[in-house]
Amino acid sequence: MRDDKVIGKTISAPLLAWYDRHARDLPWRVPPGRGRADPYRVWLSEVMLQQTTVAAVKNYFIRFTSLWPRIEDLAAADDAQVMAEWAGLGYYARARNLLACARTVAANGGQFPDTRAGLLALPGIGPYTAAAISAIAHDAPETVVDGNVERVVARLFAVQTPLPAAKPELVALADTLTPPARPGDYAQAMMDLGATICTPRKPVCALCPISKCCDAFHQGIAADLPRRAPKPAKPERSGIAWLGRSGDAVLLEQRPAKGLLGGTLAFPSTGWDGQDLPAPGPADWHRVGEVRHVFTHFSLTLTVLTGELTGPPLRGRLVPLRQFDRSALPGLMRKVWDLAIDPAKP
DNA sequence: TATCCGTGGGG
DNA sequence: TCCCCAAGGAT
CATH class of the missing domain: 1.10.340.30 (Hypothetical protein; domain 2)
Incomplete structure (x- = not known):
């Protein structure tokens, strides 16, 4: 120069x-x-x-x-x-x-x-x-x-x-x-x-x-300009999320402080790398559909199950709907909630 | 240095 | 639909 x-x-x-x-x-x-x-x-x-x-x-x-x-x-x-x-x-x-x-x-x-x-x-x-x-x-x-x-x-x-x-x-x-x-x-x-x-x-x-x-x-x-180096392809990942209910309450948990969506409020889910976690409690789980979400470095398909709990949850905590606010969820979990509330809506 | 970390809008 | 990328930082 x-x-x-x-x-x-x-x-x-x-x-x-x-x-x-x-x-x-x-x-x-x-x-x-x-x-x-x-x-x-x-x-x-x-x-x-x-x-x-x-x-x-x-x-x-x-x-x-x-x-x-x-x-x-x-x-x-x-x-x-x-x-x-x-x-x-x-x-x-x-x-x-x-x-x-x-x-x-x-x-x-x-x-x-x-x-x-x-x-x-x-x-x-x-x-x-x-x-x-x-x-x-x-x-x-x-x-x-x-x-x-x-x-x-x-x-x-x-x-x-x-x-x-x-x-x-x-x-x-x-x-x-x-x-x-x-x-x-x-x-x-x-x-x-x-x-x-x-x-x-x-x-x-x-x-x-x-x-x-x-x-x-x-x-x-x-x-x-500016020129950019080509970006690596985005891998696909998948998992299961459980939207458990108990009367007037929904099952939620705080995600671990570090890592993806660290510290945010979430519905219990499997890991998204193929981990096989058990359901967060006893219920007659049934599938309501799946949600798609694109993160910075991978795409995710999450299968959503709902069910009425028939016993105490194994993890997370039951939050009365009156105290629950959809806007407190990160984007992915809002999609899960919206699907469970109204599966007909896209 | 490379990878991980969300989400929404525009073309 | 898909791809780009936006007032970046931590590890």
């Missing part, structure tokens, strides 16, 4: 001017020019946004900040309630780390560390989130690199190396672009640009404020 080429990428001025006019109105965002955001809200939003779309996060963020306006409130919250409020958002290790982080920060006076290194030491905060909090909440000149920025930078410099191998190269290039002035607005502007203009499929280069600086645009290959 030639030095003059790097220095030539003076994108921050037109990008910030664009951001001043087009910044999206988001629940966790302080509009440009209206001061710094609350570190607690920045942290919470950034953790929720990890590998998750803005649309999916919005209502969760509003709900969480309504229930727990300050980090001390969240730190004092009940584990099960936090897991229930997180249910449906996915990647449940985030919820466990969220609570651990909140309790650490609250125990240290309620103030987040104001350095990238201090933030990195907290559970659930990695390179991206540490840089984002530093830049957005503290206006520190940190380089924030998420999937959007990777794409924007890959196109700006026409990087042909496929992801994820290209990541270090893209981070280094992004670092040459971070301006000393308004780094927080700059970071959000890069991400907004990636989300609305420099999109994965059909980038709208005609509306891009920095297309003049973009190698991929000039070469006519913006839509082809």
Whole structure:
């Protein structure tokens, strides 16, 4: 990479001017020019946004900040309630780390560390989130690199190396672009640009404020970048889930804290790797159908059995329907519940 | 370094 | 229908 080429990428001025006019109105965002955001809200939003779309996060963020306006409130919250409020958002290790982080920060006076290194030491905060909090909440000149920025930078410099191998190269290039002035607005502007203009499929280069600086645009290959290494095929797995009833109660259990759907509420099931677990209690089990669910690295078909328990359950606990809330279940288990409630509905 | 970890929407 | 992938982190 030639030095003059790097220095030539003076994108921050037109990008910030664009951001001043087009910044999206988001629940966790302080509009440009209206001061710094609350570190607690920045942290919470950034953790929720990890590998998750803005649309999916919005209502969760509003709900969480309504229930727990300050980090001390969240730190004092009940584990099960936090897991229930997180249910449906996915990647449940985030919820466990969220609570651990909140309790650490609250125990240290309620103030987040104001350095990238201090933030990195907290559970659930990695390179991206540490840089984002530093830049957005503290206006520190940190380089924030998420999937959007990777794409924007890959196109700006026409990087042909496929992801994820290209990541270090893209981070280094992004670092040459971070301006000393308004780094927080700059970071959000890069991400907004990636989300609305420099999109994965059909980038709208005609509306891009920095297309003049973009190698991929000039070469006519913006839509082809970044390149990606081919992904391994997704294996198929299967298992059985039991929806046991006893009068007005349903049989539920808490999944083990670690691993898939760790710590979430669930109907008892076999393992999904071919394990042959017994039913969770005596009942005249009968099949109601099956549900399909696609996880990040495998697809699952779960056969659903229901039955009225004729004796005490061997595992899990009976929860009265009055205390049961479908929204406390992760997505897969919502499908199981919906199937058992109304097998005719698709 | 590679694998594991959810879910929903868009093309 | 299927595939892509989204403001990643932990191990």
